[in-house]
Amino acid sequence: MASTACFVIVSKNDIPIYEAEVGSAPKQKEDLAYQHQFILHAALDVVQDLAWTTNAMFLKSVDRFNDLVVSVYVTAGHTRFMLLHDSRSEDGIKSFFQEVHELYIKIFLNPLYLPGSRITSSHFDTKVRALARKYL
Amino acid sequence: MDPLRSYLGRLLLEEITPVVMVLTTPLAEAACRKSGLSVVDMLSPFSLFKKIDVPVRTASEVPYRLQMFKIRMVYASDVRKEDYEVADERIKPVISEANEKALPDLLSDPPQLEDVLGKPEAELCPLWIKKFNRELMRTLSFSEHETFDHPVACLLVVSSMDKEPVSKFVDLFNANQLPSLLNEGIMDPQILKHYLVLHDQQEGPQDIAVNVLAEMRSTLGLNDCKLLCINSSTEADASNADNSWLPYKALGFNNREETCFLSMDDLNEIKDFMQDFASNHIIPYMEQKIRVLNQQVATTRKGFRNQIKNLWWRKRDDVPEAPNGPMYTFTSIESQIRVLGDFAFMLRDYELALSNYRLLATDYKLDKAWKRFAGVQEMSGLCYFMLDQSRKDAEYCMENAFSTYLRTGSSGQRNATRCGLWWAEMLKTRGQYREASNVYFRVSNEEPSLHSAVLLEQAACCYLLSSPPMLRKYGFHLILAGNSYYISDQKQHAVRAYRNALFVYKQKPWSYINDHVHFNVGRWYGVLGILDVAIKHLLEVIACSHQSVTTQNMFLNDFFHYVQSMKKKFDVYELQLPVFNMSSLRIIYEDHRTYASDTDVNISESTWQELEEELIPSSSVVRTNWLDTQPKSSLRRYKDSCVCVAGEAVKLNIELKNPLQISVAVSGISLICQLSTTLDALSSDVSGLALDGGEDKVNTEPSISVFETGEDNFTVSKLDIVLDGGESKRVQLDVIPKVEGILKLVGIRWTLSESVVGYQYFKFDVQKQIKKGKRGPRRSLNNSLVVIKGLPKLTGSIDRMPTKAFTGDLQLLTLNLRNHSEYAVKGIKMKNSNPRFVIPGDSSDIGLEFPQCLKKPSKSENNSVSSKSTKGNFKGLLFAFPQDLEIQAGATLSWPIWFHAATPGNVSLYISLYYEMESSSDIKYRTLRMHYNLEILPSLDISFAISMSSSRLQEYIVRMDVMNKTPSESFALHQLSCVGGKWAVSALHSCNSIISVEAISANQAISCFFKIKDFEADSCKEAESGSYRSDMALCTGSSTDVFDIAQSPLADFHYQERCRQGTVAKGSCGLLDFVLISKAAGSSSKHTPDLQLLSHHTCHCSAPSQIPIWWLMEGPRTISHDFSKSSCEVNIQLIIHNSAAHKRPVRVVTFDVIPEKNQTVHPHDSTSAQGGWYDVSLENDIKTISSAKGTHQEKQSSKSVSPYVWCSLSSVLIELQPDSCARVPLKVCIFAPGTYNFSNYELQWKVHPSEEPHVEGNEKWSSASGQGHPFYVTVLQNV
Structure with a gap:
């Protein structure tokens, strides 16, 4: 499992609707949290270009900052799953994204969920963290 | 784009130029110093030739013309490699200088997106950054592995005042003083020398200098010697000097403090000298050198043979890799190729330069001289760029150079930076901004933080310039x-x-980013001393709920630190701490509707309106048509605006929340209000205010200090609270208007931690105003209230109103009404929502001792009157207090209220009091609304089952099941009463009392039996004897201690129960109601001191099937008969009673066959065994069966023939008058001794349609029947 990994779901309005630090590093220092946000936020610029050049949802790694890599998965509704990580296993990341996509669709199907609003479901959170442990 | 015109092109033309090494004598320097200049300073402005226009011929035969040319003048002492530390110190001022310029900008507003996108590149990347870039590159001058910084020529300057000037020239070019590059053999010491005599006109006549020049010419050569006269202007005519210098200022003159003695002629002379020096000496020298070197390279390296030889030679020379590669002296072919290349580059013969660089690259690669290799790659990259040929090759070369430099370790780091800067510029020229910013970013990693900051800023600019801009x-x-x-x-x-x-x-949305940026900006502004901006930014982050406690603490501490540094309280609009939940805003004001407590306001207006429908005068409810609307009621004047009363508090409820995990002290929370006393001026304003939205109002609103002036018109409450981390509190803020006018609630202000005053305006936007109509006036968020003259007001409460009670609990409470005003109120009426629970008492009830007053008074008193009167009075839930009752100013009225907990569950009680004013005012009446929530716990569960007594007429057996449902309480049953006096309760024959236990403890259930008898119908003497009474004491105490259920509260409550239960169980007539009164016997754990009385009302009890016909067999029970003589005949009588109000025909049918169970079964079953013909119609008709007891019957039931025979008659029809008895004699014949049950008969009667609710519309009488009751007769053999 990657020592650092930060997973964010960004709605199509560029608003983060779900954030999770899923790294195995003991306790992430607080100042890293904003650094991760900065990197992911900046990577949105690259995703914006890349997303329209390919049919694939999984864009692989789109951006890097020092030794941290940003991998992105874009859903059909242009919701972006962004993972900041330092591990190398692209296959694992791809499966992680695909499974999260399924979970996300389940959230989306909830008639009480307003698309584009924050995902607060604790069930979703535990599932995502479990997936992160499994694949990353 | 022409590469020469691009920024990089110009940069290269200016930076990669021939270097002229300058050697001077001290006297020559002194001469220049008079004008505040050094020799180099004086000459260098003239070393740039914009239009030199010289023909140049390098290796090729075709000459070309050189337009712009520049030479660099450098002191010999400066021709050396600088220390990095020294160089960095030189760069620092460039940045900090810009620092001061940036300061005024910081006070203005931060740039917006549109501003930034509209800016041209030059502004985004200001001049000082370019200067910085150049300075950074210059730190690498005079490195060993590159030759374009190596001096091309040497200028020796001697003053005419020097003694023996010629020997001075020789001394100057002494090897000891020469730079190390020349001494160490890296550079060819045989360079072009040029000799200059500097003559100071002020020191003496020109003749001396002319002589010196002649001497020089003879010894040093004719062409290489020159004379330069300076300081010819005698006095410091500053104005003239300034003008003449003007064109050169831009080129780098920056003294101008001291007087300048250079005249226009001097300047022209210098200019001519330099022109001559460049075009007649330097360029020809370089041309010649190129040609020579080219010849040399061609012979040794060009051609197939030389290449093979070179390879062979290099391979053999397989030396281990030195840290900087092998040393190359100026005589080595590699150095010469490099010089050739650099000279060609400087003379802009890029093709020649490129070919040589490429040749050299392979050599260095084989030699593993990586730094030199990188340098050559870098140059070839630049050549490609200047030739504007292959972009790919250029980029490849630059990248190769960059990474190779990085590979060489720390020594190549700065070179990598320079290479990166060139590369980035190259990419920028071609519009590849994204790639350029990447390069900048890579470069920034290699530099110390200050440099990397500037580089990162350039990277940022590139992202902005890329298209689309990557913001x-x-x-x-x-x-x-x-x-x-x-x-x-x-x-x-x-x-x-x-x-x-x-x-x-x-x-x-990106919360952490937001916090980080604002916090740092705020903090740094604070450090810079710009406190107001600092606080503005820190305000953005103080309400960060998502951060950890330590971070929140840090944010808050910094914030308060700067706030205290301001040394004054200051106001913040929409301070984020604490958060005021504006949707929770409620304005509570009392017009004609007043409330007993604030929680009562939350009940919806419609509930109250429904309750008060009959209470308030209808005139104000009914809308008059438009003709009458004019001045009918003065209240109309205020249209739909809200009304409040002077002297009474307008309350405002709002929720505030602390988003932090740290507790926060908030003090002085108060309302910002405005009270305008001029009614007419503002009556138009009220309507105007309703229309314009809150947004623009806030903008036009002046600062809050304005609102503090109205203190004498109203008072506002101030509230101090401490909010713990994450806590939300609901606060109530009051404003009491003192005079009539229009009160406007504008906003809230509060003080955070004694230092920051926050204020917030209420927003009443148009949307809500529209909605207002639907939601009713009370809920509207209209902030303007019309204040009217003071009115009397009643406050009221019910003393000791229980919040929890057991079902059946009966209590006498007091309603206290207090009049606070100076006027009396009258015409008080009351209505409550649930008369099952609360009934107002009588004025006579005041002061009565509670349980005793319910006791049955002695017989002499007539109590029926009072009960009747209250019942009539109370009809329709409306209770009017006596007409003459007035509550005087300041007086208190107490009124008894009966409370009865009727049903278990949560019950809301609404009570509304109406009263009228003595004084005439805008409002004629007011209402006081009270609301109580009660929780009624289940106590005793009582049910009754009634069945007819078979042994007596007009008597019922009743089973009463009582179950105690409480977990710990126990109750003593006190009294059981039948309501209405028609029924009498009595114990069964065998027992004295109905019930054997005194108290029913928790969870205990008991059943008991008793009988009831109809009083009136059966007017027996027993009734008077006293054993039959409608009330029955259940406890062992005296039977006189019985409560009178016909008296006021119990009867009233019973009436309510009856109404309520009647709607639930609608049954036929002849129903009876029971009242069970019990006393709390205290819980098992503790004894409740005050006596609790519970009354349970069970109404409309009835026997499961009510039959209008009663019958009873009468006759001897025991008979002795001698069966040897004859069969025995028994005479019995059947008494039939019709209790209904109709005439009724009844038929008595006897049959000798024991009725079998299958009799009622469908005929097919019974006849299936029989077979053959049978008459279906006969079977179906009950009458014929019984009358005939015919052939079928006898055959069928031959086995079960009864042992007795009815002998008198088989069927008789009698007509029964209403409420009367009839006797039918019967005779039975018995053949053997034994005990017989004479129940083998049936009664059939017609049922009146009105008695059968489920057969409606059917006018025909339907029939019903009843089996005979068992009647046992024992017949003995008479011996």
């Missing part, structure tokens, strides 16, 4: 740059970088 990357890199600036102690730059990035992060 987020721009922001991110600016933040990184700002961070680096901060680390290297350049706070102004740090702030500038951060605030330029602010607009990227303007939207809130």
Whole structure:
């Protein structure tokens, strides 16, 4: 499992609707949290270009900052799953994204969920963290 | 784009130029010093030739013309490699100088997106950054592995005042003083020398200099010697000098403090000298050198043979890799190729340069001289660029050079930076901004923080310039740059970088980013002493709920630190701490509706309106038509605006929440109000206010200090609270208007931690105003209230109103009404929503001792009157207090209220009191609304089952099941009463009392039996005897201690129960009601001191099937008969009673066959065994069966023939008058001794349609029947 990994779901309005630090590093220092946000936020610029050049949802790694890599998965509704990580296993990341996509669709199907609003479901959170442990 | 015109092209033309080494004598320097200049300073402005226009011929035969040319003048002492530390110190001022310029910008607003996108590139990348870039590159001058910094020529300057000038020239070019490059053999010491005699006109006549020149010419050569006269202007005519210098100022003159003695002629002379020096000496020398070197290279390296030889030679020479590669002296072919290449580059013969660089690259690669290889790659990259040929090759070369430099370790780091800067410029020229910013970013990693900050800022600019602009990357890199600036102690730059990035992060959602940016900007502004801006930014982050406690603490501490540094309280509009939940805003005001407590306001207006329908005069409810609307009621004047009363508090409920995990002290929370006393002026304003939205009102609103002036018109409450981390509290703020007028609630203000005053205006937007109509006036968020003259007001409460009670609990409470005003009120009426629970008492009930007053009074008193009167009075739930009752000013009225907990569950009680004013005013009446929530717990569960007694007429057996449902209480049953006096309760024959236990403890259930008898119908003497009474004491105490259920509260409550239960169980007539009164016997754990009385009302009890016909067999029970003589005949009588109100025909049918169970079964079953013919119609008709007891019957039931035979008659029809008895004699014949049950008969009667509710519309009488009751007769053999 990657020592650092930060997973964010960004709605199509560029608003983060779900954030999770899923790294195995003991306790992430607080100042890293904003650094991760900065990197992911900046990577949105690259995703914006890349997303329209390919049919694939999984864009692989789109951006890097020092030794941290940003991998992105874009859903059909242009919701972006962004993972900041330092591990190398692209296959694992791809499966992680695909499974999260399924979970996300389940959230989306909830008639009480307003698309584009924050995902607060604790069930979703535990599932995502479990997936992160499994694949990353 | 022409590469020569691009920024990089110009940069290269200016930077990669021939170097002229200058050697001077001290006297020559002194002569220049008079004008405040050094020799180099004086000459260098003239070393740039914009239009030199000289023909140049290098290796090829075709000459070309050189337009722009520049030479660099450098002192020999400066021709050496600088220490990095020294060089960096030189760069620092460039940055900090810009620092001061940036300061005024910081006070203005941060740039917005539109501003930034509209800016031209030059503004984004200001001049000082370019200067910085150049300075950074210059730190690498005179490196060993590159030759374009090596001096091309040497200028020796001697003053005419020097003794023996010629020997001075020789001394000057003494090897000891020459730079190490020449001494160490890296450079060819045989360079072009040029001799200059400097003559100071002020020191003496020109003749001396002319002589010296002649001497020089003879010894040193004719062409290489020159004379230059300076300081010819005698006095410092500053104005003239300034003008003449003007064109050269831009080129780098920067003294101008001292007087300048250079005249126009001097300047022209210098200019001519330099022109001559460049075009007649330097360029021809370089041309010649190129040709010579080219010849040399061609012979040794060009051609197939030389290449093979070279390879062979290099392979053999397989030396281990030295740290900087092998040493190359100026005589080595490699150095010569490099010189050739650089000279060609400087003379802009890029093709020649490129071919030589490429040749050299392979050599260095084989030699593993990596740094030199990188340098050559770098140059070839630049050649490609200048030739504007292959972009790919150019980029490849630059990248190769960059990475190779990086590979060589620390020594190549700065070279890598320079290479990167060139590369980035190259990419920028071609519009590849994204790639350029990548390069900048890579470069920034190799540099110390200060340099990397500038580089990162350039990277950010590139992101902005790329198309489409990558704003987020721009922001991110600016933040990184700002961070680096901060680390290297350049706070102004740090702030500038951060605030330029602010607009990227303007939207809130990325919370951590937002906090980081605002916090740092705020903090740094604070450090710079710009406190108000610092606080403005810190305000953005103090309400950060998502951060950890330590971070929140840090944010708050910094914030308060700067606030205290301001040394004054200051106001913040919409302070985020604490958060006021504006949707929870409720304005509570009392017009004609007043409330007993504030919680009562939350009940919806419709509930109250429904309750008060009959209470309030209808005139104000009914809308008059438009003709009458004019001045009918003065209240109309205020249209739909809300009305409140002077002297009474207008309350405002709002919820505030502390988003932090740290507790926060909030003090002085109060309302901001405005009270305008001029009614007419503002009556128009009220309507106007309703229309314009809150938004623009806030903008036009002046600062809050204005609102503090109205203190004498109203008073506002101030509230201090401490909110713990994450806590929300609901607060109530009051304002009491003192005079009539229009009160406007504008906003809230509060003080945070004694230092910051926050204020917030209420927003009443148009949308809500429209909605207002639907929601009713009370809920509207209209902030303007019309204040009217003071009115009397009653406050009221019910004393000791229980919140929890057991079902059946009966209590006497007091309603206290207090009049606070100076006027009396009258015409008091009351209505409550649930008369099952609360019934107002009588004035006579005041002062009565509670349980005793319910006791049955002695017989002499007539109690029926009072009960009747209250019942009539109370009809329709409306209770009017006596007409003459007035509550005087300041007086208190107590009124008894009966409370009865009727049903278990949660019950809301609404009570509304209406009263009228003595004084005439705008409002004629007011109402006081009270609301109580009660929780009624289940106590005793009582049910009754009634069945007819078979042994007696007009008597019922009743089973009463009582179950105690409480977990710990126990109850003593006290009394059981039948309501209405028609029924009498009595114990069964065998027992004295109905019930054997005294108290029913928790969870205990008991059943008991008793009988009831109809009083009136059966007017027996027993009734008077006293054993039959409608009330029955159940406890063992005296039977006189019985409560009178016909008296006021119990009867009233019973009436209510009856109404309520009647709707639930609608049954036929002849129903009876029971009242069970019990006393709390205390819980098992503790004894309740005050006596609790519970009354349970069970209404409309009835026997499961009510039969209008009673019958009873009468006759001897025991008979002795001698069966040897004859069969025995028994005479019995059947008494039939018709209790209904109709005449009724009844038929008595006897049959000798024991009725079998299958009799009622469908005929097919019974006849299936029989077979053959049978008459279906006969079987179906009950009458014929019984009358005939015919052939079928006898056959069928031959086995079960009864042992007795009815002998008198088989069927008789009698007509029964209403409520009368009839006797039918019967005779039975018995053949053997034994005990017989004479129940083998049936009664059939017609049922009146009105008695059968489920057969409606059917006018025909339907029939019903009843089996005979068992009647046992024992017949003995008479011996």
